[in-house]
Amino acid sequence: MPYLVHTANAQFVALWLGTVGWTLVIVTVGLVEWRVWEVSDLSVITSGLAWIGIWRVCFYSHAPILSGNQIMFCQRIRLSESYTPPEIAAAQVLMLLALILGLAGNASVVYALRNIYFGLNKFKPIKLAFSSGGVLLILTGVSTLVPVCWNLNSVVNNQNISFPTEFRMPSAPVNQSIGSAIIVGIFASILLVFSGLVFLSYRVPDILQPKVRPTWPGEGTSGTDVNRQGIDNPIFRS
Structure with missing residues (x-):
């Protein structure tokens, strides 16, 4: 197989970008700071801020209604509950889907680069693996x-x-702002889509493509053709 390492330098860099993007997706899923609520009633939410993620709602409190050792009060947001807004329900499903797609996309790209660096396969599986990985990473970003x-x-x-009453959250905030999870998620999406486009753009140079030249009728009569095609062995004719 021809030497292909120099043809995949951009894809090698894109692999690192895709891995960082997928790692940031994991971070985005775990962060609770998707939406930050400012509240006016400080009797329970003594910090004045509440953080709303896709899995739970948290705030700091020193109120006596909470246990004395528990400073951060959190409640889980479930997909099946009627109070769960559609944007949070969709985030719970799509973010988990993004984790699976990103893992599959990076695995496909690693397989292609492994074949390139070790010369273990031909052109078609490499191109297919890069294309599959690129599509999967773009879907992860989306x-x-x-x-x-x-x-x-x-x-x-x-x-x-x-929110239900046990969440001890107000029905509406005084003001709300974006949390760090949204910023991290946007940055992760950009990295994933960019790396996916780089993988889709991979092309093997034409000079390295295997070429098959057909034998035309009448060839083999001249000295040049004999040297190119070879001489028949009469032993094998029998």
Whole structure:
């Protein structure tokens, strides 16, 4: 197989970008600071701020209604509950889907680069692996960007969430702002889409492509053709 390492320098860099982007998706899923609520009633939320993520709602409190040793009070947001807004429900599904797609995309790209660096296969599987990895990483970026932008739109429009009473959250904030998770998610999406486009752009130089030249009728009569085609062995004719 021809030497192909020099043809995949951009893809090697894109692999690192895709890995960083996928890692940031994991960070985005775990962060609770998707939406930051400012509240006026400080009797329970003594810090004046509450953080709303896609999995839980948290705030700091020193109120006596909470246990004496528990400073941060958190409640889980479940997908099946009626109070869960659609942007958070969609984020729970799409962000988990993004984790799976990103893992599969990076694995496909690693397989292609392994074949290039060790010369273990031919051109077609390498191109197919890069194309599959690129598509999967672009889908990962889109699956991350959709819930992130949806929640960003909810913050911009100052939309409320009707939490149940046990959450001890107000029905509406005084003001709300975007959290760090939305910023990290947007940055992760950009890295993933960019790396996916780099993988889709991979091309093997034409000079390295295997070429098959057909034998035309009448060839082999001249001295040049004999040297190119070879001389028949009469032993094998029998």
